Amino acid sequence: MRIETLAADYGVELEWRAFLLGAIFKAQGWTDSPFNLYPSKGRYMWRDLERTCARLNIAFQKPTRFPRNGLLAARVACSYQQADWIGAFVRNVYLANFARDQDISQAAVIAECLADCGAAPDSILADSTSEAAKQLLREQCETAGMLNLFGAPSFVARGELFWGNDRLEEALAFARAGA
């Protein structure tokens, strides 16, 4: 929700890289989101997210189902990561899931997220099931694993890993320091 505006403020170039959290979690030995696996921590994290969104003026409503399948959203984000609407699309998908409790695994929901930022849903959704799109996402998931990612959002700046919304400013400052 914050990275595009903030990266511009810091004068840092942003490259989006979608990946699937499921495979990353599996590599840690987690068969589900840690929010679900560890109930005390999970309850706290939802409350923390609620407080953080209130502080940042970001709409938030706890999804009735969590996590939802992000495969389609990830394939689209991955294939079109250089499109000028990619940031708006990602924000739309997060708002659909975390503010409007919509089922982002459904093509109709993703189509709305695309249309809302001026992209053409029909051709983009058709593209997202191509072998090339599938292969690109597989490769980015592999790269995420090689970078030792263990959660999202993650930011890689000059080879350094920063994890979570709390570290966004630090990651951007680190990136800028190397420019």
Next chain:
Amino acid sequence: MRIETLAADYGVELEWRAFLLGAIFKAQGWTDSPFNLYPSKGRYMWRDLERTCARLNIAFQKPTRFPRNGLLAARVACSYQQADWIGAFVRNVYLANFARDQDISQAAVIAECLADCGAAPDSILADSTSEAAKQLLREQCETAGMLNLFGAPSFVARGELFWGNDRLEEALAFARAGA
């Protein structure tokens, strides 16, 4: 390292409550520190801690053994939580473990931590093995569990739980808002 000064800045009264993380971790199904159980996340957390300490001008050196047994330190901190030197003592114990790589399970190390803040090590260490001291720590660990704590540091302000150094300012602001 930061809470005593910062609580004074916010005009918030601070009550120290020592507890043992081991029992809390066990309740989550963790038999060791998550830093050790999840290597990718653990490596990141150490690096994040290093960067955070550098940013805050706090001395840091990764301990050669982690975690160390904090039972004695916790019993002392628990029995003397209202002493005027408690904040200084806690900071000394953390610096011993995380900046000087000292074995804080040893009475000699804790004695130095006490002497350094003007407390009387001999009588305090004798007290710490009393049945009352043991019972008090057991009760505080039980309370920590009932409050759904899952890590440290944790801050409870007006019934709200805040976790980690990253949330210290938010916890203090929340506490102050209710004053």
